[in-house]
Amino acid sequence: GAGVSQSPSNKVTEKGKDVELRCDPISGHTALYWYRQSLGQGLEFLIYFQGNSAPDKSGLPSDRFSAERTGGSVSTLTIQRTQQEDSAVYLCASSSSANDGNTIYFGEGSWLTVV
Amino acid sequence: QKEVEQNSGPLSVPEGAIASLNCTYSDRGSQSFFWYRQYSGKSPELIMFIYSNGDKEDGRFTAQLNKASQYVSLLIRDSQPSDSATYLCAVNAANFGNEKLTFGTGTRLTIIP
Numbered sequence: 001g002a003g004v005s006q007s008p009s010n011k012v013t014e015k016g017k018d019v020e021l022r023c024d025p026i027s028g029h030t031a032l033y034w035y036r037q038s039l040g041q042g043l044e045f046l047i048y049f050q051g052n053s054a055p056d057k058s059g060l061p062s063d064r065f066s067a068e069r070t071g072g073s074v075s076t077l078t079i080q081r082t083q084q085e086d087s088a089v090y091l092c093a094s095s096s097s098a099n100d101g102n103t104i105y106f107g108e109g110s111w112l113t114v115v
Numbered sequence: 116q117k118e119v120e121q122n123s124g125p126l127s128v129p130e131g132a133i134a135s136l137n138c139t140y141s142d143r144g145s146q147s148f149f150w151y152r153q154y155s156g157k158s159p160e161l162i163m164f165i166y167s168n169g170d171k172e173d174g175r176f177t178a179q180l181n182k183a184s185q186y187v188s189l190l191i192r193d194s195q196p197s198d199s200a201t202y203l204c205a206v207n208a209a210n211f212g213n214e215k216l217t218f219g220t221g222t223r224l225t226i227i228p
Contacts, residue, residue, distance in 0.1 A: 033215070042220035043159070043203065056215055091158055103149070104216060106158040 025094030
């Protein structure tokens with residue numbers, strides 16, 4: 001597609017439920033990133049994919065968080081047993097090869113509210 | 116020490132003046148540096164990137180990099196009300212093969228008409 005596409009754009013869920021957030025990167029981009037941004041805060045790195053593998057998943061806050069990427073394209077971020085502190089906007093981004101100097105482009109985000 | 120530090124602001128600048136945004140980083144091996152603009156409720160959008168020491172100009176925007184001082188800045192000339200946003204500084208992690216960008220918390224800029 002023309003840009004990074006994320007779904008759902010908004011999600012309200014009850015505490016304890018699982019949620020899945022989807023990201024469809026820019027066509028041809030091999031690198032895919034998940035960031036989290038809480039209200040009024042900066043971007044917190046979660047995980048990075050190069051192709052289908054995740055060289056850096058150091059930012060995942062707990063074992064309730066997991067992510068996968070299949071076919072070198074779409075990625076899913078799953079949050080199990082959601083907690084109120086998980087409320088944030090989850091931003092996906094993609095970039096082409098390393099030679100592109102890490103110019104990454106963001107989707108519009110998935111706004112998650114845990115009640 | 117945070118990896119990427121910015122003054123959170125708010126920074127208020129009169130319309131038509133120069134806005135100066137600053138950022139310092141802790142990893143001396145960092146190679147590439149980015150400025151993103153984020154309007155309230157929107158996702159970040161890339162404004163400029165810079166790799167080499169010195170200045171890089173693009174329209175009303177100038178990025179300045181000083182690797183010795185671990186300092187990168189963004190100047191906005193002839194500031195417009197539409198420039199009011201949060202500006203995020205981002206730095207490439209220096210580890211080979213790790214393409215992660217580390218972001219600062221952003222500086223909120225308000226242009227006063």
